[in-house]
Every structure is written in structure tokens, then in C-alpha cells.
Amino acid sequence: MPSLNYAAPTSVQEAVALLAGAAGLAKPMAGGTDLLVQLRSGRLKPELIVDTKQIPGMIGIREEAGGFVIGGATSGAMLEAHAALKAAWPGVVEAMDLIGSEQIQGRASLAGNLCNASPAADSVPAMIAAAAVAVIVGPKGERTVPVESIVVSPGRTSLARDEFILAIRLPPRPAHSGDAYLRFIPRTEMDIAVVGCGVNVTLDAAGVCTAARVSVGAVAPTPLLVAEAGAALVGHTLDEATLAKLDAAARAACKPISDKRGTIEYRIKVAGVLARRAAAIAFERAAGRVAKGH
């Protein structure tokens, strides 16, 4: 009979040693909301699960040098309850909040959503748009990697088997900045994105965009940072022509597949739609007018 071991180390060193030392498959576990489902379905048969939640720094949110440091196992519910984080990064928080039910929100984390490496992960385009970086720990110590460089293909990350994410860092926020994330699902909740789009902008005093990052999800093997879409916004207000350029740039970046959740044609069209709609919310937020997401 196959056996499964579980460990809950209290230090990074101990966790790394356990991951490195396992003979078979060893998986770090934060909230476990993806891992346990994969375990139950038989898709994943690990020999060892290393629960990282006892490690100092893994749970919690702190402000640091104008930005935020979010522990790798911090739950979506904790993000949602953090007023300062929500005010600075409403798009990131709402993207995380879209994942699963109330119960899932009590366990699921940004880092877990990222490491599950799904092309359709909701929080990932929002983090990419936010220029978030992952703090990775492993046998050689700490390294920081932009979120867009973590997922390499569906289900695979650039982390080594003995590495895990200690924290997600969100950068300091210039004045007149705003972000937003929208996803399309056929229902209103409890679903997986057919298309997702995160937009993060900074405006000048006149409302002209000075910096922008746009990321799309579920339209390629990995969530994409779409530089052309960001560039379409910089130097402009959100006029018709700019929106059309943004729509076209978002669509041009898409390399989706047709599957049970949507066709190639549909996903490409909706990516453009969501880019426009998310940009409108991000601009509103940056200009200080409160706008609510999807």
C-alpha cells in the first residue's frame, strides 16, 4: 500500500532539508486547497507533504519600505481583511478573493495559487500587473523572482524541488495609481477563469497614464505580461482610440487553446473586452474615483 508522510517544520532550514531529502515526490503545502484535491483525485501521489504554515513569516502581512510583504501561506481571507493592502492594491485583493468559496478563502494563498501553475489562476495576472516578486527560499538561501517568471508551463514552475515561496512582495505605490482584475466565467462564482486580465496604472496629475502593466490569464500556457498592452496606455487618457489599441494588443498576445471552458476565438475576443473593462476600473481608481470590480 502506498504511504504518505506529513511534516510541519518550524524553520525554513528544516523544511528545505525535508524537501531535499525525500526519496520520492515531496510537496510543500501552504493552504493545500489545490494539493489536497490533486491528492484525492489520484493525480498526484506524493511521498511527503511539508506543511509550511508553522514557519515564521509564512503567515501575515507587513508594510515594508512603502510596499507590502505577504507571507507565502497567508490566506485570502486575511488579505481581504487588511484595509491598507486593500486600499493600495484593490485589484490584487479582489483577484485573490474570487478564488473558491468562503471555506477555500480561509486557506488559499497567493503563493499557493502561483505555485499551482495553472494558466487560469486568478491572482497571478493581478500580481504580474502589480509587478509583484516572489521571495523564494531553498538550500542556497533566498532569491527574489518576478511573478511572471515563476510559471513555466501548465502545472510547472521555475522553483527547484527543494524550494518554496516564503513571501510575495508588492512594490511601493506612487500617487495616482490603481489596479484592477476581471475574469470571465459563465457563472457568477465557483468557477475557473475562461479569461482573466489584470491592469495596473499610474497617472499624472492631468490623468495621463505614465506607467502601465497589463497581464492576461487563461489565454496561453502561462499567465502573460503583455508589454504592448501596457505601452498602448502610456502617454494617453482612456479615450476610444487608446481602448481600441489596448483591446488589439491584449488580443494579439493570446495563444489560447479550445477546450471545455472556451474556444480559441472566444477567449481572444474576451481578452480584449476584459482588458478594456479592467483598464477603465484601474484608471478610475488611480484618479481617486472609487470603482468596484466585477
Add this chain to the structure above:
Amino acid sequence: MNYIIPQSELKVVGTRPVRPDGVDKVTGRATFGADMTLAGMIWGKMLRSPHAHARIVAIDTSRALALPGVRAVVTAADFPDIASEEAFVGEGPMNFRDLSRNCLARDKVLYEGHAVAAVAAASQSVAEAALDLIDVTYEVLPHVIDVEAAMAAGAPILHEDMFTVGIEPKPTKPSNIAKRVAFAKGDAEAGFREADVIVEGRYTTQPVHQAYIEPHACLAQVAADGQAHIYSSTQGQFMVRAYCAKVLGWEIADIRSYPMEIGGGFGGKTLVYLEPVALALARKAGRPVKMVMTREEVFRASGPTSGAVIEVKIGARRDGSIVAAREVLKYQAGAFAGSPIGPGCMCGFAMYDLPNVDVVGYDVVSNRPKVAAYRAPGAPITSFAVESAMDDLARKLKIDPLALREMNGARDGSKTHYGVTHRDIGFLATLEAARSHPHYSAPLKPGQGRGVACGFWFNIGGESSGAVHVNEDGSISVVSGNPDIGGSRASMAMMAAEVLGVPIEHVRPIVGDTASIGFSHLTGGSRVTFATGMAVTQAAERVVDQLKQRAAQIWEIPAEAVEWKDGKAYPAGLNAGAFEPLSLAQIALKAGRTGGPISSEVTLNAQGAGPGFGCHICDVEVDSETGHVKILRYTAVQDVGKAIHPSYVEGQIQGGAAQGIGWALNEEYIYDKDGKMENAGFLDYRVPVASDLPLIEAVMVEVPNPRHPFGVRGVGEVPIVPPMAAVANAIRAATGLRMPDLPISPPKLRAALDAASGAKAA
């Protein structure tokens, strides 16, 4: 009309008491199919076909049997190879030979997920490991999924011995068309010649699953002498007993079947999948065996209802009177014959009084799981097509869609194309209630649209038993033989309380096992409150007669001189004598001295079920950029006969509408090129979630059924019939597009919108 109690004097019926099963359910104490355990119990698991269509060349179970902890393995070879024999289960035809072969495949597997062998082992993980050790050699055959592809010449044939029934001369070549059925009234050809306006359409619907939250589950125990117990989640304990006996070749009396609390059925639990296999494993292993399907197994191997192709044509005069109607229906049966094609052919035009009708239907097998009953089987599919076409007709004639239906609607004396004449029906009253509802005239904003559609269901009666026992303290037990899937315990208790004149709190309704109550046909066809309610009402009346007799004995006066009122015996008038009234409890206390226990069990075959009609109004808003449809407002009007417990009736109406909206917008089976289902789970098989729906307003129209003591009609099936067309007609109003193919999912609607705007631009 002759009701046992005048409607104005009802004290319990029509009120909304706390449900008798409520506390158990909200506290988690209710015992569902998978909750039962017995000492020494082991676990059964099913090996299922990975192929859509294949010949079973060999099954080698030796490696599995050698695994420590494995107690038994069964295959079709452990069951008798039974002959073709029709059984009627209430909501659809069933052949015992097919049922047996659906429980465990013999010779061929006919769909991905078809059961091939089963293992019983000490634990679930050992049983699962043993499944991997069963070696099945398959010869993979070409498969067919689509209904019209299955009908086409040269299609892979599922059953070499299937020759289409209902065509002359008798075919000489086997076919996937199991049956052709036809109904006609008048002369449709001549009728169409008289028409000023004709609408035509070709519609498709997808198979949809009943999506009960509780997967199939059972626990079987077989003693050394062959006496067996089966506990299961089912809509009919007597059905389980009879079907298991048939499939195993046992005597019915050797099986005692216990219905567990049921977490939804909707028709999908009107047959057996696991029960005969669990009994066979239990007999072989000498241990109780529990089997529980996973959600994935539920999708791959149970249910759904048919997907279909329907062609419809309706012709009318300029004034709106319909002169001819024609329908051709092709229903998927799944791997074995027996789609609800019969009701499909009847229900589409059953609501209308039409002079000339021509309907032809085909029952078609393909490599999908065998369909099972699903709420008003066959009717929602045909009504999607007919009610969409009626909407087109109203537009073409520039007549209000409800007015068109009122003009042509069935009334008392209308003769249907299948031969039945409607009596005491409430269709026109239902239409009138819909037309005068504020929803129908409420303003809409741009981008929004309103649709209406109607629906019909026969409802049935049938064999039922009900017992009323007066306990020693005067409390009452009401026992019936029907699993409670829609609030029947509450309605049984309420009808008994009404007749006995006692508060509902003193009446405890119980669903009995097959040894505790007389035979009862399964819970289906919206029959229980009608038929079983009739048995319970009659039993309560007999108990009242006994109570009067006992009071007469105590008072030493003739029984005719005793009156029963408000739960007490009174002397009937001054001549009877001056006695203090005797309460039910006082009489019960003396029962031993006045002739023994006071109790009655009535068994009957209830006739006179009243059909039901519904009319739904739906408002939608369409996001033209994503194709997403939001249901803004939904009102479901229905003729319910007499609502015993109105909250339950409203719940039935809301639930049916919710399931129908899912059917309209997102639910579908997705197959890959190898015939394997790609969305066997609730993530990608999209039933609506709560936030997808507005509060569905249920409007009850009470046109009593004179053939029931309280005027009851079945209410549980009608509400799933109108929603698909109501939604599609609302989308038509919002976008100008007729969407003939279900589901109207966002990609499909966006593509249609693009095609339409492209056509406009060009």
C-alpha cells in the same frame, strides 16, 4: 365538487407548519445513503470501462483476488443472463435485460464508465488497488455519440439484435433506432394549406444530469440463508427490492429494502446501479458491503436525460388560430433503448386545442450512459422547441404571446393528439394569472428582454399504501411507503391531521421499509401527495370511524349517534344522550378495553391524477461583448390543484425553474473524440449557483383536482418544463436572435451576435 372537508373549514391543509424532517437535516443527523454502517462491513468499488464502445474479450480477476484484504470480485458471469422483459417504473420504460447489463456489462461495454467488474475489500484503498489488478482485454469498436450520427446509415451498431420497432415492413438490418412512434389528429397537410402564416425551426438540446447532491450509495447484507437487507438512497424501496430480485434471480420476499434519507433524486434514483452488485458482493464475501459512487462516477455512469434534435412547424390563420402543427423528435436513449420519447411526442402540443397535429418520434441509442428519468421526462425538451416556435409565431402574427396561447389553449373538453380529453384543467386560469401579474407589464431597459413559455405534465397516480396508527397516548404515527423527496412527509402528516382533527405536532410521519408498509410504487410522476395522500386520507377516515365506534362503546350508544369534530367525539344531538366529549387521547387510553389497537392501513391504486400547467415569465440582460446572460427577474405561475403545504409547493416550483435555467444556459456533456466525457464534475458541468439566480417568484393558481379528497395535483415536474424556452424567448427579445441550440452558453451567444452584426454590416 365533493371534497371531504369544505375548503373554507380547513385547519391544517394550506398552512405552513415546520417541516417534520427539518431538524434532522439542518443538524446533520439525517441518515443518508452513505451514512449507514454495519458491524464487519467492507467496501465495494466498481471497475469501469475506459472505452466508449468495446467488446469484452476476457476478464481475469485472479491478481485482484490474490491481493490481501480482497474478499470478493464479481462480474456479469456471477449474475443470471436474463431475457428481455419490460418493466414499468413510473417515469420511463425499463427492460430488465438492459438493466442487468447496465449494472454490469456483459459481452460489450457501451459507454465510457460502463461497469465491468466489482471488488469488495477490507478498506476503500485496498478495493481501489484491487481494481488496478483486474485485467480486462478489450477489442475497441468504433463509437457514436451524436443522435443523428447514430441514426445515419453506416453508424456503428450498439446492439446487433436491435431492429427498429414501429415501422412497416419489419426491418431486416439492425439499427440504433430502437423505436419509431407516431401520433396524429386530423390532417396536418390539409391544415398547413389553410395557414396564412407558418413558422418552422430545428432545435437541439443537450443531455443534462439530474445533479442530485447525494451520489448513489448503498449498504447490502446477506445472511447465510439468503435473507438480505439493502439500505440505499432511492426513490423507491419497493423498486429496489423488485429490481434486485430480478437481476439476481432471487425471490422478492428474501430482500428487505430500506430507503435512507435521500439527497435529491429528480427521477435519477428510479432505478438501480449499485444495489444488485453490492448484494452479490455481500453474498460472496459473507460480509456487509457498502458502495458509494464518486461524483465522477455519477456523471459517467448514471442519469442523465436525453439530448435531442427536434423539428417543429406550426401554421396559423391571420387571426392567430392555429390550424396545423407538426413535430419530429429524435431523442437519445443512451446505451440502451428507452428515452422518454413517448411523453416527448405528447407534451409539446398537449397544452393546445389543435385541429390537425402530426408528431413522429425516434428513440435512438448511442455510446452514452443510459438515460434516466428527470423531472417531467421528455417534456422540457419538446417544449423548448414548441414554445420557441410559439414565440416566433406570436411575433410573426404581431399578437401578444400569452394572448396567442389563450386563444389556442386547451380547456375542458379539448381532445389531445394522443387521444386524451382534458377535464378540470387550469391552463387558462394559469395564463390569466401570468398576464395579470405585475411582472408581465413591468418596464425593461435597453439590452434587456422578456420571454414567456408554458409547460404541461400529466402527473400520475398508481399503487400506494398508507397507514395511520393511534398510539397509546393519543399521538399519531403515519407510515407510508414513499421516500420523501419533495416534502411528502409533511403533506402526509397534514392530511392525516386534518381528517383526525388533531394538531400537526401530534402526528409523526414515517417512511417505512418494504416490510413495514404495503407495496407502494416509487416516488415519481408527481404522484405521492396525490396517490399516497389518498391512501393516508382514507386510512385516517377509517381511524375516525373506529374512534367514533369506541366512543359509542364507552357511552353505550349506537356508533351513528357519535360525531367527530376537532379531534373529539361528541354525541350527535340531544337524542344521543348528554356525554362530555371524549378526546382522541382519552379514547386511545381505553383502546385495549374497547377492542384493541386503533389503526388502519389502506392500499389502493389511485386513479384520476390531474395534469398540471405552468407559465413562466423571464427577464434577461445580455452582455453583448461576452455573450453572458443574466437572469434579472423570474416569475413561475402554476396550477397546483390544492397546495397542502404551500412552502413546499413554492420550493418545488423554484427548484424546477432553477434546474431549467441551468439547462438553458450552461449545462452540457462534453465528449472528446474518443467518446470520453471531459466534464464529469460540478466545476465544468455548470449547474447554476445561488448567485446566478434572482429570487424566483412562485405564483400558485389553485384549480382543485376533483378526483382527490383535498383537490391535489402533482406539482414537482411541471416547473422544469417552461424555463428553457422562457429564457431563449427572453434572449430573442433582448438581442433579436433566435437561439435554437442549448445550452445558450456565452461563447455560443457571442458567436451568434458577431455573425448577426457581421451579416448586418455586410
